[in-house]
């Protein structure tokens with residue numbers, strides 16, 4: 660995935676549905692120079708998504724594409740995919756995009772499509788992962804950046820970060836600590852991708868160092 664030799668700035672597209680704090684983290688890491696990529700387009704399936712303002716403030720092309728505007732899921736996804744392609748997107752980043760994408764959408768971009776999920780997968784896939792973790796009683800949870808595959812939250816794992824569960828944690832406090840880790844590992848995964856340092860072997864991801872040796 661990506662290209663280790665090219666220094667050309669790569670183009671990513673970000674899909675959101677809400678708050679957009681992960682989008683903001685990506686923008687901040689681009690501005691700080693940590694990430695050498697360009698956000699070509701931001702797409703939200705919700706008009707009221709607060710995260711759209713970050714795209715607007717940074718003059719990033721942004722669009723609302725709502726499911727209800729289309730007769731079928733297929734037509735809705737075609738609208739999103741063709742917009743991503745029209746903007747030259749090379750990596751699709753699902754950053755709080757709250758819809759399950761069909762196999763044909765996923766396969767159009769695979770393996771250059773990633774998602775951030777607020778649990779240590781394969782534990783607690785799906786919605787309300789932090790609440791699931793708390794009610795199960797785990798002592799450690801966290802977040803996962805993975806390649807999106809046809810199986811919901813089941814694709815190859817790129818990076819994970821762990822967060823200890825504390826005695827008095829609520830869904831909000833645990834979610835907040837996990838979110839801080841999300842803001843680190845999602846940009847880190849994008850950086851690794853942009854440097855061509857993610858290699859896929861079946862369902863396993865190998866991370867390469869700058870010289871191309873496997874380090875993780």
Ligand code: GRF
Nearest residue numbers: 678679680681755775776777
């Ligand atoms: C995050 O917790 C992410 O893991 C999940 O949805 C949430 C999105 O948050 N997929 P934000 O919109 O990036 O603030």
